[in-house]
Amino acid sequence: xxxxxxxxxxxxxxxxxxxxxxxxxxxxxxxxxxxxxxxxxxxxxxxxxxxxxxxxxxxxxxxxxxxxxxxxxxxxxxxxxxxxxxxxxxxxxxxxxxxxxxxxxxxxxxxx
Numbered sequence: 001x002x003x004x005x006x007x008x009x010x011x012x013x014x015x016x017x018x019x020x021x022x023x024x025x026x027x028x029x030x031x032x033x034x035x036x037x038x039x040x041x042x043x044x045x046x047x048x049x050x051x052x053x054x055x056x057x058x059x060x061x062x063x064x065x066x067x068x069x070x071x072x073x074x075x076x077x078x079x080x081x082x083x084x085x086x087x088x089x090x091x092x093x094x095x096x097x098x099x100x101x102x103x104x105x106x107x108x109x110x111x112x
Contacts, residue, residue, distance in 0.1 A: 004047075033095075047102065
């Protein structure tokens with residue numbers, strides 16, 4: 001929604017700003033990749049709203065009790081400051097789900 005509404009690609013409020021150790025570099029990466037895909041495929045606000053509504057149906061009931069998730073040290077190799085394979089695979093799974101909702105990530109990376 002940010003991209004198609006003319007907003008920036010700089011997400012904030014990770015873990016509701018209460019858990020600084022849960023602020024990870026993958027969040028902005030995910031936000032940027034999804035934003036760039038929606039811009040490259042000329043996603044309309046109406047199309048983006050449909051995607052957001054589908055995502056919201058999956059998670060809305062859990063928002064009041066959303067888990068904090070893993071910390072930086074659990075998701076990153078802290079020596080190399082790179083995401084772990086497990087964390088990268090989680091985003092690959094997320095991209096696949098977003099692809100099923102209409103975001104074409106091949107516009108960024110080409111065909112696998």
